[in-house]
Amino acid sequence: MRARAPLPVERLIEAFARLPGIGPKTASRLTYYLLRAPEQESLELAQALGEMRPGTRLCPRCFNITTIEVDLCEVCADDARDTGVVCVVEDPLDALAIERTGQFNGRYHVLHGAISPVEGISPDDLKIEELARRVSQEKIAELILATNPTLEGEATAMFLKRRLDGVPLRITRLARGLPAGGDLEYADISTLSQALEGRLEL
Template identity: 65%
Template sequence: MATPVLPRSVQRLIDEFARLPGIGPKSASRLTFYLLRATDNQALDLSVALQELKERTRLCSVCFNITEDDPCPICEDEARDAHLVCVVEEPLDVLAIERSRAYGGRYHVLHGAISPVEGIGPEDLRVTELVQRVAQGQFTEIILATNPTLEGESTALYLQRRLAEYGVRMTRLARGLPVGGDLEYTDEITLGRALEGRQEV
């Protein structure tokens, strides 16, 4: 029987890091050995941060974004346009839109996208809650800001059909060419959408 190369506690941390998305065995090993060399305070700070993450965070009961306070600060902000709601797939999408400083309405976080391949249907997302919010009649526009992927497009199409009966204006984020990009390297779908969405100059 071979002798274990690493202490069990070290191997366990490597295994736990490797379970995280985007982190393979090599990255997991590097992170673990970094923490072994780090000061006790740095390693313990990470431990406390993880514990607080699980103990303090929850989903906002209104928009389902991640928050420590319920309702979240965005839902509580009376300066934001309560008649405008932006539907996104994940909490990270809220951060991306907020960084743009171009949006001042409310949000609804679905926590995923419809993906039959992965066994994710509308019932696995926060769709029912969105329909309930729209049915209350407070929104004049719904921005469907799902990702420009097959799953994101399917989710947006499903939401369009599901919400059509309420007569609320529905819009999608514009699609087009990235700033600084070259036409010759642009895929045909993006280029086609950029042509369809052209504007007066």
């Protein structure tokens, strides 16, 4: 007896709710918003969704996301970038975040994840052998391990360090410490310990 939303509405709610971090309530809200908004808005989102995957692929060198039309990604194809420094990240979003700082002029290597026994992600699932190959083929002087400061990110960095043991190469990692704008009082023990440990001369 209880009436439900019309099927086309239900279907969109369900499709939205399948996205990570979008619960059924948010999915409903977005759907009913699009019911009232100009239809163009739904169509533009539909088009962008339909075109993203066919329009992108992984760069064969660094495995970052790039457009289908090019051989190498923007960074790898850029002659002005330092080919001797490679920043290893878990995801394309991490590379983008580092680009946004404007402080890095080397290249990237995107692992596409981190080692996680819990989630069943082993080193073989990541672009680790591809990195080892790059290290042996390209003239790389420094590898910056910029995996996340999480259990999985740490384990991945440690694994990489062991995997590349003996290769004449500087391996560094991002500094740990207090985040800018953070409050010492609210810093967790681990962050504060690392900030102490890594203290610098003033």
